[in-house]
Amino acid sequence: MLNAMNDSSAARRRLLLLRHAKSAWPDVADHDRPLAPRGQRDAPFVGRWLRAHEYLPDQVLCSSARRTRETWQLVQEQLGVDPAVRVDDEAYGAMPGELLDLIQQSEPAARTVLVVGHDPAVAELARTLPAENAADAALLVRMREKFPTAAVAVVEFTGTWERLEPGTARLSHFVTPRELREDDQAD
Secondary structure, three states: OOOOOOOHHHOEEEEEEEEOOOEOOOOOOHHHOOEOHHHHHHHHHHHHHHHHOOOOOOEEEEEOOHHHHHHHHHHHHHHOOOOEEEEEHHHOOOOHHHHHHHHOOOOOOOOEEEEEEOOOHHHHHHHHOEOOOOOOHHHHHHHHHOOOOOOEEEEEEEOOHHHOOOOOEEEEEEEOHHHHHHHHHHO
């Protein structure tokens, strides 16, 4: 019989839900849209914030869209880690439930998974995973009002990835690039 320390069903997990940084709108297919200059400036702020808070992913699930891959590259340059990355066509255009299905397939040993995806799936999933009583109410309200590009929600739960469901987690952080830029200017 496994004790609680070794039982993966009792393990604390952290899900980082990152909406891609601001994209440009050139005359290309939606899947091929690159980051805009603002997105190129914002993504490294997110990476530095994740590193400063020790939110270092073991695994990354990234949409196959160019803007999400570029966001991940700029975030990763700030992290100092090289996690396993799964670039997935299914994450592009996924609905929140479909995105959750992909997250539930994460490696069982992964303690922290970063998802780099799109609106509305990332924002809607971030809004539904936390239990109403498991977060700072003001933080939850703020996240539900607006989930801008390059914003990241940190959701924590105990259990296995396959058991992650709406209402089973706790929202521990929600940060936007505007806040990170303001903090950087204040230093």
